[in-house]
Amino acid sequence: xxxxxxxxxxxxxxxxxxxxxxxxxxxxxxxxxxxxxxxxxxxxxxxxxxxxxxxxxxxxxxxxxx
Numbered sequence: 023x024x025x026x027x028x029x030x031x032x033x034x035x036x037x038x039x040x041x042x043x044x045x046x047x048x049x050x051x052x053x054x055x056x057x058x059x060x061x062x063x064x065x066x067x068x069x070x071x072x073x074x075x076x077x078x079x080x081x082x083x084x085x086x087x088x
Contacts (some may be wrong), residue, residue: 025053028056029056032052032055032056036052
């Protein structure tokens with residue numbers, strides 16, 4: 023899922039309608055809350071999860087003149 027899909031899901035949960043003038047949340051508020059929650063989950067998983075899942079490798083071939 024990307025941020026737009028998550029924001030659409032969260033918008034339905036908190037009854038967000040950007041067409042109304044008296045909203046409790048703005049789109050920026052939703053983005054901030056989603057990103058903060060995501061960061062907290064990443065920190066928790068890096069502390070208690072399998073660390074190998076957070077590592078990635080990239081194969082790079084050096085050219086002769088580098």
